[in-house]
Amino acid sequence: MSEHVMSSKMYYGIWITLMVLTVVTAAVSFIDLGPFNTIVALSIATFKAILVVLFFMHVKYASxxxxxxxxxxxxxxxxxxxxxxxxxxxxxxxx
Amino acid sequence: MATAAVSAERENYLNKEYGIRSWLLTTDHKRIALLYLVSITFFFFIGGFMALLIRLELLTPAGDLVLADTYNKLFTMHGQIMVFFFLIPSIPATLGNFLIPMMIGAKDLALPRINLLSWYLYIAGGALMLYAMVEGGVDTGWTFYTPLSTAFSNTHVVEAGLAIFIAGFSSILTGLNFVVTVHRMRAPGLTWSRLPLFVWAHYATSVIQLLGTPVIAITLVLVVLERTLHLGIFDPNLGGDPLLFQHLFWFYSHPAVYIMILPAMGVVSEVLACFSRKRIFGYGAVALSSIGIAVIGFIVWAHHMFVAGISLYSALVFSILTYLVGVPSAIKVFNWTATLYKGSISFATPMLYALGFIGLFTIGGLTGLFLASLGLDVHVTDTYFVIAHFHYIMVGGAVMGYMAGLHFWWPKITGRMYPEWWGRLAALIVFIGFNLTFFPQFILGYMGMPRRYWQYPPEFQILNVMSTAGSTILAVGYLLPMVYFMWSLRYGKVVGDNPWGAAGLEWKTSSPPPTFNFDETPEVTWEAYNYDQIPVPKEAWLEQ
CATH class of the missing domain: 1.20.5 (Single alpha-helices involved in coiled-coils or other helix-helix interfaces)
Known part of the structure; x- marks a missing residue:
């Protein structure tokens, strides 16, 4: 069970990205994109979920x-x- | 009494440590199983008490015992408590927790502290549920259907929803623990094809717990958010879709039925093999049918929504898929029946419950196929036919399996035997009481009596009186084991490690087992259910 050790810089980087994306989601919700409202919000959310799964849940380095x-x-x-x-x-x- | 003296001196998981602290901070899977056993028994009797009040109200056509609002709360909380706080944890968290490590030759589950955390989460959820109950209860039906639950009900939906959310995590953690344990902790030589069917069934159950429970948990959070913050998820006025709730709810809650029934099927396989003195016929088919049920069980959910306004095309798809789930269930029933053929059968208490399971589950399963057919379902949706059907599965199936398992492994858990004569009597009373309670409900439903009403036309009274009478008999049948199990803790006959002459690693260790189950890790060189190699014990409880 060799575990890949991630640097704390990486963790902070992911965390800041997630925070920025949350702000982006909130900001975009004030702009009416018509049918793209949901699409944009869900795309950002999916991307965030992928980040969490890959890095915070260590799936990227799972063997x-x-x-x-x-x-x-x-x-x-x-x-x-x-x-x-x-x-x-x-x-x-x-x- | 020489055996008693020896057993008393031997160190086991019960006498290793004493005191409340040693129980509340334990990470021993066997002690956690007993903590669960006590907790779910508590909720079983609360839920059962509500069921008796429901049946008492329905004794007469007029609504004369409780108010209509109270009646709504009674059936709602009966359902929520029985489903989420008794049936879901029933066999997995007690017998599964106790037995899986022993059956695979391990010292404990893979994640013992997570196991304890799961019990605390269950207790936290249960406490919140009790709080919701004493504060005034919930009246949405156990299904929390929107828009009633989000826009109209003025009862404690938020508390009950969060209680089930929390208890859901206890279920997820149990499933997680079992999956990891079965993959990683099997004794040398114990290949997948040598695993007891009880373990196979629990593995399949765990997959459902892991993959389904998060969906209901988040769905209930969405209900809470819509109710409190008016986020538009399910309310059409806010841009939501009420049927979305039903899709999400049943995506978990239909497979949840298999969380209840699969472990019971595991118990039945063990018990049937032991009391027929035979290897389970078609071992591989029975093992794989558990996985089949778990997977197909996930793709049938919209059969709960045929009259709710879903598209006809999707209704057709779900109807066909629902018929498919009958196949692995039937595989099990046929293989169990074939196991009995030319077996050396004895009718000890666990066997009586297991045979009861087969009969009642078959009735429950076949009536499920009625409900899967689009035409007939329109006629019987939301009638007592549905109530009878799912009680045949959940009570006639899951609870019978639970009782079979509790009796079968009681001497392993406690080191003492329950009184066999009383056990057989109780099994008989349960079988009679159960059928008298629920069979008339099939007829009532077919005649058109809807569920969830506190009053009904007088022509339905005779069948309702039969049902209420049956429920009191059933109550006696459940109270009896409660009494004699407690009695046996002190006065039960002290028995050896393997009083049934059963196969399986759990019977190779002492009763009650030592804290780490085995003095040395066993090595498995034989197939499961090698009854041809195990002598039949000459015990009184095995005489016919």
Whole structure:
């Protein structure tokens, strides 16, 4: 179980990035982008989540198969949740 | 009494340390299992008391025992307490916690302190739930459906929602612990294909706990945020979609049924093999069907929403997918039945519960297929047919499995035997009381009696009286084990390490087990359920 040691500079860098992105999300919400309102907000949120998972949860440097399995299954089930819900949303108002 | 004297002197997890501190700060999985056992029993009797009040109200067509508002709170809190504070932790957190490390030849779970944290989270959530209850309760139904829960209900939705949020993390941590433990802590020689089916079932359960619970937790937080800060998530007036709540809620809450039933199936596999003196027929199929149920169970959720206004196309997809989940369930039932064939069967108490499980689960499962069919579901949605169906699964299935397991491993947990005659009597009373309570509800539902009403037309009274009478019998059936288990702690016959002559590593250590389970790490060279190599003990409780 060799663990990759991350420098504290890296941790602070990620943290500041997350904070900046939070401010950006809040700032963008004051601008009306029409249909892009949600898209922009969710894109920023997804990017932030990826940062947290990769760095704060050490997944980027994980060598264990079990960790990879857990991440893969979590993503798989997220796709199930979204895709099967979308079957409803995309066809709800069809004749 | 020579055996008693020897057992009393032997150091085990119960007599190693004494005092309240040694229990509240323990990291021993066996002690944490007992902490859970006591806690969930407490909630079981609160939830059960509410069920009796519900049944008492429905004894007569008029609403004459409690106010309509009180009735709403009774069925809501009965559901929330039974589902989140009894059934979800029932077998995994008690028997699973106690047995999984022993079954795989380990000294403890992989993360013992996380295990204790999980119990504290459960207690924190439970305390908040009790607070919500004494402050006046919740009336949204256990399902927290929006917009009632976010815009209209003036009861303690926030407290109850947060209580379940907190308890959810205890469930996640239990699942996490089991997954890591099963992957990393198996004894030498204990390959995946040699694992007891109890462990397979818990592994599948843990996957659901890990992947499903975060969804309900966040969904309830969204309810709280919409209710308190008026964020538009589910309320159409704020730009939300009320059906989104139902999608998110059932994405967890349907698989949650499998969190309850899969561990019970694990217990049944162990008990059936032992009291048939045979290896489980189709071991591989039974093991993999647990994983199959866990995965397919995640893609059927919208069958709870067929009449809620989802698209017809998605309803068709979910209907077909729901039929699929019947396949692995049926695989189990057929394989258990085949295990009995030409087995040397004895009807000890755990076996009675296990056989009861098979019958009642089959009825519950088959009526689930009725509900999966789009046409029939329109007729019986939100009627007592649904209530009867899921109680056959949750009480007839999960609780029967829990009782089977509790009796089967009681001599391992305590070192003492419960009174077998009383055990068989209680099992019989539970079976009769259960069927009398819930079978009439199938008919009531089919005739059109809706759920969640405190009054009903007089023509439904006979069946309701039968149901209420059954519930009192069922209550006796559950109180009896409570009494004789406590009695047996002091007066029960002291038994050896393996009174059933059962296979499995947990029976190879002493009863009660030492703190670190085994004096030396066992090495497994045999397949699971090698009953052809284990002599049948000549014990009174195995006589027919």
């Amino acid at each position: 264990e198969k079990l960790t990879k399995l857990v991440i893969a299954s979590a993503l798989f089930f997220l796709v199930l949740l979204l895709s099967l819900s979308m079957i409803d949303y995309l066809t709800r108002y069809l004749a």
